[in-house]
Amino acid sequence: MCRVTTSTYDLPAAVANVPLAQERFAGTLATLTDSDLREPSVLPGWTRGHVIAHVARGAEAMVRLIDGVLTQRPAEAYPGGPAVRDAEIELGAQSGANELMDEVYETNLKIVYAFARMTAPTWGRQVQFPTGAYPANRCAWSRWREVEIHHVDLGLDVYTIESWPDEFVACHLPHELAKLPGRLPPGTAVQVGPSRFGTGEVVATIDGPDSAVLAWVLGRVGLAAPALATTGNLPELPPWS
Template sequence: MTDPTTTPNMDFRTHLVAVDRHTELLLATARSLDPGSIGDPSLCPGWTRGHVLTHIARNADALLRLVTNAVTGSSEPMYDSPDARDADIEAGAGRPLAEQVTDLEASAARFAAASAGLTEEMSTVPLLARNNTKVKAGYLPFMRMREVVLHHIDLDAGFSFAEVDDEVLLALLQDTIRRLRHNPETPSMSIRTNEGDVWSIGDGRPIVSGTRAAVLAWLTRGDAAGVEGTLPTIPSLG
C-alpha cells in the first residue's frame, strides 16, 4: 500500500528512458492515422488532432529551451509568450499528416539529444517554466513524459492508459495527486486503486476506486467509465 505524501520519484534518467519508449508509441499511432483525419476532434476541447500533434512538437522545443538553460546557464523563456505559444499551435494544426509526423520526430530527437546532457549536478538547477512555475532541471524529463503520454490519449486514436507502463502510471498518478493537493479548488476525497495505492485529500471523503489506469483517466481526462464511488468535480490541472 502506498501513500505518497512526499515528492514522487523524479529520477530524470528513468524518465528519459520512459520518454523514448512512449515517444515511439506516440509516433506509431501518429503514422497510423488516416491523413484525412488530421482535422478530426481530439479529446482536448476546441482542438483537432492536428492541434495536439503540433502542441506535442512545440512542447519538445519549449522544454529543450529549459534543458539548454540548465546546461548553459542561459535564461531563455519556455515560450516567448502565451500568445506566441497559442499562435504556433494554431499555425501548425492544419498541416498534412506527413509534415506533422516529420515535425514530431525531429522535435523529439532534438529534445532527446539535449536532455542526454543533463547530469546529476544539474538536476537541482532552478528553472522558470510556463506560467512562472518554478521547477528543477531534473523534473524536465518527467514533464516531457507527461505531455507525451497524456496527449497521446488525447488523439483519441485507440491508445489508452491501460497501455501505459505501470511504473509510468504510478509516477503520473503521484504527480497528479501532488498537484491536486496544492490546488485550493480540489475537493476532499480518498482515492484507492486496485493495485493497493491509497491517497487522501482533505477529510478523505468520498471514496473513489478503480485501477491505476482508470483513476488516472478520470483525474486527468474526466473519463469516469472505470471508477466507482461518488465522484467529486476535479479542477483542471492545465
C-alpha cells in the same frame, strides 16, 4: 520501482522512458491521415492536429530550457508568452499528417539529444517554467508526462489509458494525488481507495484501476469513467494540458 514525492522526480526513470514514450507516440501518428487530424481530440476545442502540434512545440520548449542550462543563459520555454505559443499551436494544427509527423520526429530527436548532453550537476540547475522556477530535472519528468497523457488525448483505440505502462502510472499517480486537494472545490473532500484527499465533507468515493484513477485526477473523466466505481457527486476537475 519509481521513487517520487511531492517535490522530487525520478530522473533516471524519466530519461529512460521519454524516448520510449515518444517512439510510441510517433508510431501512432504514422497511421493517421490528414482527415484523422481534423477530428476532435479528447481536449475540448482541440482537434488531434492541435494535440500533436502542442506536443511538438512542448519538445522545443524543453530543448530551449536545456540549452539555457548548458550555456548558463536564462531561457524561456515559450518566448513571447502564451499568445505566441497558442498561435504556433493553431498554425501547426492546420498542417498535413506528413508535415506534422516530420515535426514530431525532428523534435523527438532534439529532446533526446538535449537530455544526453546533461550531467548530474546541470540537471540540478534551475530553469524557468511558465509556472515558476524548478530544477532542470523537471524537464525530463514533464516531457514523459506530456507525451503519455497527450497520446491518449488523441482519442484513438490503439492507445488508451489501459495502454499506459505500469511504470508511468506508478511514478505519476502518487505525485498527482498529492496535488489533488488544491484542485478540489473549497471545503470538499474525496475518498480515493483507502485515502482521503481535501478538507470538509467527503462528497464522493472513487475506486478502480490505478490508470483510471490517474486519468480522473488529470481531468480526463470521459476516459476514466468506464473503469471507475464511484459513489456520491464526483467533483469536476480542470483538465491537465
